[in-house]
Amino acid sequence: MSHTNYHICLLPGDGIGPEITAEAVKVLGALGDRFGVAFTFEEALLGGAAIDATGSPLPEATLTAAHAADAVLLAAIGGPKWDTTDPAKPRPEQGLLGIRKALGLYANLRPVKLFRALEGASSLKPEYLEGVDMLIVRELTGGLYFGARARETGVAGAATGGGEGMRAYDTMEYREFEIERIARTAFEAARKRGGKVHSVDKANVLESSRLWREVVHRLHAAEFADVELLDQLVDNTAMQLIRWPAQFDVVVTENMFGDILSDEASMLTGSLGMLASASLGDGTALYEPSHGSAPDIAGQGVANPLAMLLSVEMMLRYSFDMQDAADALASAIEDVLVEGWRTRDIADADTLPQKMVGTVAMGDLVTERLGAVKQ
Numbered sequence: 001m002s003h004t005n006y007h008i009c010l011l012p013g014d015g016i017g018p019e020i021t022a023e024a025v026k027v028l029g030a031l032g033d034r035f036g037v038a039f040t041f042e043e044a045l046l047g048g049a050a051i052d053a054t055g056s057p058l059p060e061a062t063l064t065a066a067h068a069a070d071a072v073l074l075a076a077i078g079g080p081k082w083d084t085t086d087p088a089k090p091r092p093e094q095g096l097l098g099i100r101k102a103l104g105l106y107a108n109l110r111p112v113k114l115f116r117a118l119e120g121a122s123s124l125k126p127e128y129l130e131g132v133d134m135l136i137v138r139e140l141t142g143g144l145y146f147g148a149r150a151r152e153t154g155v156a157g158a159a160t161g162g163g164e165g166m167r168a169y170d171t172m173e174y175r176e177f178e179i180e181r182i183a184r185t186a187f188e189a190a191r192k193r194g195g196k197v198h199s200v201d202k203a204n205v206l207e208s209s210r211l212w213r214e215v216v217h218r219l220h221a222a223e224f225a226d227v228e229l230l231d232q233l234v235d236n237t238a239m240q241l242i243r244w245p246a247q248f249d250v251v252v253t254e255n256m257f258g259d260i261l262s263d264e265a266s267m268l269t270g271s272l273g274m275l276a277s278a279s280l281g282d283g284t285a286l287y288e289p290s291h292g293s294a295p296d297i298a299g300q301g302v303a304n305p306l307a308m309l310l311s312v313e314m315m316l317r318y319s320f321d322m323q324d325a326a327d328a329l330a331s332a333i334e335d336v337l338v339e340g341w342r343t344r345d346i347a348d349a350d351t352l353p354q355k356m357v358g359t360v361a362m363g364d365l366v367t368e369r370l371g372a373v374k375q
C-alpha cells in the first residue's frame with residue numbers, strides 16, 4: 001500500500017529561497033489534493049539565516065528535522081552579507097556541505113533537459129541544442145570539497161618577495177569505495193536512459209583521477225558491460241558541452257568538476273533557473289535547485305521558481321515513488337512554458353510583455369494547470 005502522508009523538511013535558506021519555497025509548498029498542496037496524499041512541512045534553518053539566528057550555519061535542530069523527514073527540500077543559501085575570507089568566521093556554504101555530509105548524500109543528480117519552448121533563451125543556436133537530454137551525476141561528499149585544507153602562516157618563501165608569508169592548500173582525495181558507488185549510480189541511471197556514460201576526469205595529471213578511471217573501468221567490466229563507457233578529460237568536456245551537447249547521456253564526475261560542468265550545462269536549457277537536482281545517499285534524500293540564492297533579486301518577486309518545482313518533481317519520483325504526480329507536474333510546467341509564460345531569466349526577444357510574470361504568478365500558473373487551485 002502506498003503512503004498517504006509524507007513529511008517534508010523545508011530549508012528555505014537565504015536570498016530568493018523563501019520566495020521559491022512558498023511556490024513549492026503551494027504546488028505540493030495542489031498535488032496532494034489531486035493525488036490523495038497529505039504533505040506536511042517542517043521548516044528549519046540553514047545557511048546565512050541560521051548563522052543570524054543561532055551563530056551556526058547548520059544548527060543541530062536542523063539535522064534532527066532533516067533526519068526525521070521523508071525528504072528534505074532545500075531552496076538556496078548564501079549572500080554577500082556572510083561573505084568573508086576569514087577562515088574563523090562561519091559561512092552559509094558550510095551548512096550546505098555539512099548537511100550533504102551528515103545525510104550521506106554522495107550522489108547528486110542534475111538532469112539537463114531542454115524545454116523546446118525555451119530554445120530561444122539559450123545562448124547557443126537552436127541547431128546545437130537538438131537532442132540535448134543528459135544527466136550529470138556529480139559525486140557530492142568527497143574530493144576537493146572535503147579533503148584536508150589549511151592555511152599556514154610563517155611559511156618560508158611564501159610571501160611576495162620571498163620572505164615568510166601565508167600558504168594555503170586544498171586536497172582532492174578519493175577512496176575506492178567512494179568512486180565505485182558513484183559509478184554504480186551512473187551506470188544504473190544509464191541503463192534506464194540512453195545506455196551511455198561519460199566518465200569525466202583529469203587522469204593525464206591527477207592521481208585521484210587515475211584511481212577514478214581504474215575503479216570505473218573495473219566496475220564497468222564486472223557488472224555493466226552492456227553500458228557504453230567513454231572517458232573524457234574535464235577540459236575537453238567543458239568544450240564538448242557547447243560544441244556538441246547531444247553526445248552526452250550520463251556524465252559522471254568528481255565533486256568540483258561536477259559543480260563547474262553543471263553550471264555550464266545549465267545554460268543549454270536557457271537558464272540556471274531551470275536546473276533541478278536530487279542528492280541521494282542511503283537515507284533521507286535532499287532536493288534542491290542547482291542555482292544559488294540570487295541575492296541581487298531577493299525580495300523582488302521576480303525569481304524563477306521552476307528549478308525548485310522541477311526539484312519537487314524529482315522528490316516525487318525518487319523519494320515518494322509518485323510517478324503520476326511527477327508526470328502531472330512535469331507536464332504542467334511544460335504547458336506553462338509552451339503557452340509563453342516567462343520569468344525574466346528565461347524571457348527572450350519574442351516574449352510578449354503581458355506574459356512576463358513574477359515568482360508567485362508562475363507558481364499560480366503551474367498550480368492551476370494541476371487542476372486543483374487553492375486560494
Ligand code: IPM
Pocket residue numbers: 078093096259290292
Ligand atoms: C551547488 C553550489 C554549492 C556547491 C555551493 C553553494 C557550496 O554551487 O550546489 O552547485 O558548490 O556545491
Ligand code: MG
Pocket residue numbers: 259260263290
Ligand atoms: Mg554550483
